[in-house]
């Protein structure tokens with residue numbers, strides 16, 4: 001992948017702006033946007049939008065700042081890009097930018113077997129909308145599913161804490177028979193319904209409320225009864241959720257008398273205490289778990305070189321475990 005593709009791919013997926021520009025520079029030795037081809041592609045993507053949402057505005061404001069800092073003699077800069085950036089700056093002042101959360105469509109573009117695909121999700125500009133972002137561990141799981149190294153083909157899959165719903169398309173391409181995306185409340189599930197519709201997936205996917213903290217919800221087997229695999233990513237971000245997450249896996253696995261069910265859980269290592277708690281809860285419930293991160297990470301289908309969807313300053317450690325009944 002060259003710098004132009006890197007930049008437009010990250011831009012279309014609405015990766016954090018500063019991170020995108022910095023990682024592009026780190027990888028390709030320049031800011032990426034500064035080549036004429038990258039500018040033209042960005043202008044094309046931007047002109048396809050009805051309005052400039054806050055993400056585009058922030059991106060263009062940063063680009064304008066970089067243009068201002070450009071040493072003279074740098075390659076010519078697209079006038080269209082400068083005009084768009086200047087327009088974005090004038091808008092951001094009038095709109096009191098950043099005060100109101102905006103939700104915008106993001107396209108995650110990837111290739112499997114030489115064929116290009118887009119997975120569409122909706123991303124919020126507010127960090128507090130945890131279900132309207134794609135998190136590092138979620139993107140890692142998405143990449144691992146796409147590489148077909150997980151046992152997904154022909155399976156009926158349920159995802160807990162599905163958030164933005166990015167795995168929907170990956171599961172389908174990995175051969176899942178059906179998918180149920182769940183999250184904690186109606187607001188999150190309304191978004192997942194919208195994602196299913198946007199990706200034309202209603203013939204193989206549904207969205208349901210499943211609040212991990214409600215034992216009845218976790219136990220409610222009606223929807224999960226005929227499922228084979230339970231997956232989740234970054235749902236242990238709050239240590240208070242760890243017990244509920246493990247309970248859900250335990251209920252799901254123990255409800256199957258033939259013991260052919262299993263699960264996958266990807267998580268960002270936010271603290272060693274959280275990891276210890278997770279593993280001790282799994283042991284206490286008599287579940288087997290194995291860390292399969294090393295076995296799958298090399299061959300995963302990488303969306304971008306760095307698996308970072310939030311600007312953390314350093315790459316986060318992500319672990320993927322497979323969970324089986326004892």
Ligand SMILES: C[S@@+](CC[C@H](N)C(=O)[O-])C[C@H]1O[C@@H](n2cnc3c(N)ncnc32)[C@H](O)[C@@H]1O
Pocket residue numbers: 130131132133134135136137138139160161162163164182183184188210211212213232233234235237241
């Ligand atoms: C950090 S996000 C991860 C989202 C997605 N899996 C990803 O990795 O991009 C955590 C997700 O867990 C969901 N969540 C939080 N508390 C929950 C609960 N009690 N029951 C079910 N889901 C919950 C949030 O709504 C959010 O979608």
